[in-house]
Amino acid sequence: MTYIEKPSISNVVKFEDPDVAKVERLTVMLNTGTDIYQGACKKRGSTLKDEYRKVAGVCYMDPKDMAKLGVGNWESVLVKSDWGEVVCYAAHSRDAPHEGMIFIPKGPWANVVVSPETYCCSDPTYKGIEATVEKTDKEVLLMADLMRDVYKKYVKEGEKTEELPSLGEMPVYKKIARSK
């Protein structure tokens, strides 16, 4: 089968690099777009699974930027832009070097931080967005939990999404009892 646990990424982040000055928060340019792992997982339909958050909830960064923040592969980072904030995994980009630029594959995680502004051109601005990245202890949410947390469509008044139990990795719906 074509299933993967997570994308294979290289691990060459040098935390002790003398050229790298440590920072708390990094100002970067955010790009989004497709990626082969994201495409394969999304179109297979495995969007509720842990696999989807490992392929689409990932912030691909230059290893120097990762060293500046002190984050390693598969540690959480908080990405903030004018339109929202989202927790993603940090991962070494296979297209590096591109210092000062991060890439999040398109998907529910990237959607939170991209700009819906179309400038009357029908097309939102998915690329070239100013954002900041910082280290965080928060967990990356599964797709269903993220959709509930961000859009709160079926959350009752007064309920806190972070206190609700996770919706899990399988479809949840009430089935009709069938007698065979």
Place this chain on the structure above:
Amino acid sequence: MAYEEPVTDYDKIVENCTCAFCGSNCDDVDILVKDNHVVGVRHACRLGASKIMEDEDQRLTVPMVRDENGELVEVDWDTALDKAAELIAGSVRPVFYGWSETSIEAMKPGLELTELVGAVIDNQATICHGPTVQAVQNVGYPLMTLGEVKNRADMVVYTGSNPMNAHPRHLSRYTTIPKGWFRKRGRFDRTLVTWDPKYSDTAKLSDIWVPFEENGDYAFCNAIRAVLKGKKLKQDVISGIPKEDIYELTEKMKKAQFGALFFGLGLTHTLSKQRNIDIAIQLVQDLNKYTKWVLLPMRGHFNVNGFNIFMSYEMGFPYGVDFSRGYPRYMIGETTTIDLLNREECDVFMVIAADPGAHFPGGALAHLANIPVIQIDIHWGPSTELADVVLPGTFIGVETAGTSYRMDSVPIFMKKAIDPPETCREDEWIVNELLQRVKKLREASK
């Protein structure tokens, strides 16, 4: 990846199926079937194979409606269709979005329904190659078919796109690697060029990589145009590229016998949007003073081009067509989905064969949380988390036959390999059924 044993346990091979993933529509895919289940795929790329070998855990198999607690509840087809028809018939400004992953046959009743209720019909072009369509209307469309590129091209340029990730067989089947009539040695007879700020997977394969700055595409294409017109460049570095390199590249492009430029969302999603494509098309027009050059947008879904062709043929406009006044209107930034959602204008949203939950910006999706959403799809996706009525469709190209248009506007009939699950219905049937029910509701309220 680890070695996998070849699949040998199958009943039959269905040959020459069409892959229903990207705009390359590879029509040489063999599907291995056992007990009406797909057990293997041959010739498809990683993306195509993963789509055809779908995740059955998340397959939508039964119609569902949200109850008052916000939980999805399985219902029978009549209840779900009635509920959806009621929502559509009672709406003031409905939007029917999607259509790019279904067949032309399903679009026909969809358009009729749109006209009947005065809705807005739109497809994924609105968030991907919409600016391309606008640029084509501005300055023209020096188009070809992919077969021409395969047989003739000796220079292939990709810009703002990464086909090794998004259209993995594009290079190997149509443009760069295959042997062609005038390119007997295949890859060795062609120059592959990538213009991309990132050292992308396609750039890694290229002979020439031009790493212009982010948002530098407009200035860079204009610089080449200036050189083509015999002008001297006044700046030493343009968009991060030294002027000597631009002179050299322009000379190479002039000397090509047949050049093809392919561009993707890297051009349409940055700030200059359709102006980027204007310049790219005009660059190709300028190059044609010296030699033969053509261009093609890298369309994403297998039938996203089909919807634009279908709508242009039927209504005269490619996407974002508004029937609220009883006649078709098309106004970019006015009648297009993202703008309608940003302005919180629409009151019922029907999504068919698309996943706005995964692909719309959060600012636009926030409005979907306020209004009823009807979903017609095959998998439980991010949109299902926002949907109030869920109608399970069938998989075009595997479970249902249908027509689609490849990225170079060649129509392809996609045959079926297996039978759909019993509880699912074809998209065409679902849309037709909604049309009949809305008609009845309309007549009853007169």
